Amino acid sequence: MNASSLRRSRAALAGGLAVSSVVLLSGTAFAHVSVQPQGDAAKGGYATVNFKVPNERDNASTVKLEVTLPTDTPMASVMPQPVPGWNVTVAKAKLAKPLEVHGKKITEAPSKITWTAAGSKIGPGQFQQFPVSMGQLPENADKLVFKALQTYDNKEVVRWIEEPEDGAPEPETPAPVLTLSAAKDDHHGGGAATGAGTKSDDKGHDDGAGDAKETTAAAGSSDTTARVLGVVGILVGAAGVAFGVLAGRRRSA
Template sequence: MRSKLRASSRALVAAAITGAALSITVAAGAPPASAHVHVDAANPAPGSTTVLTFRVPGESDGGALTTQFSVTLPDVASARTEVMPGWTARLDRDAGAGTVRSVTWTAGPSTGISGEQFALFRVSVTLPDQPSVTLPATQTYSDGKVVRWDQAPLPGGGEPEYPAPVLALTGTAEDGHDHPAPSAAPSTAPPAAPDVSVTATPQESASTGDDTARWLAGGALVLAAVAVVASILRRKSA
């Protein structure tokens, strides 16, 4: 019986080791998931003003840094970039239409995104009144390589090599109008009774204080007399 149990245990251990080895082999042979430029926003609603956040990873295999990132905007009515240390931002405006067509961030000296890093670029915009918005982007590296994230989804719903960031405008527009508060209903409670409490005058307060002091002094004398009488009686009884 013991030999059978030992054999079963050895078989289970061998199977576990084989499964772990296969898992490691599959993981090592699987291609790494590609990192893309993504855009996100909190409660993006058509026609609303929101902050777009672009997540930009460094993807250079040769150690080059991402030193510039630009996004094409759908001619938004207004745009405002967030302060980003080490980077400068420039808005490309259409002087005739008064809209913003694109925004470009440029890294300062000794600044950039390496292959082991990512950065978040934020811009506040007024979204167009439509179900979704496509935001083509361009990523430039320090070695001169330029990657354009502007490809549409493949037929059948597949993802291309360099997909353009797309934001679905599924949020709910907030009501920015001020509504007056409802007027209070007339009170049906009877009017409060007038305050008839009487406040003592300074003279009356002083008089009351003197009377109290006299009564306390008299009480103290009575107690002292009682104590003296009790002491005399105890001595006589002894």
């Protein structure tokens, strides 16, 4: 291999590495199933949260999401918001120790939420949010871990069940984790903290209507930024390849 060919090969390799590294970084920016609160998720209160599900595959679509609710800190109220094109069911389980909520003894609590595609899918390069109102949030925990299963239409199942540990590297398939803030005096949690545009009933339930558009817009903006960075990286890498080839041709000429 002569000197000009060697220079062209090096330029092409550098451009290819630039493209692949930026694409990989932009992909991991929104790759995991996660849970995000609308407003505040305070201990002892009620909150509306979004389960955000991105599609990680280029040749398959997500058609099902199963979220297991914590059994050591059960919640008496779990109400999913309808999502067009998706069916949702909430399974319940008997409690080893009954809960007392607003003077009532609760002997069973929601244990799993399942969303199944019914005319809609999460296609490649897309994500979907599944809002849920839940409470009362536990007063004796700093976080809630929701283990999740993501099913694709090619029958592949991704198990987001590994619990992240403080100070340790992030697991390959981390479970969604909801961090709880300090308890509010009124124990309304997210319902009292969301402000104008959000309605709360006398028990502190938050319907999340006022914040849903803002949350969706913010999430969309984050994903758009990641994709724009990926496109820019591809263009920069391609320009590097072209420059290397042209430079090699000029030298050989």
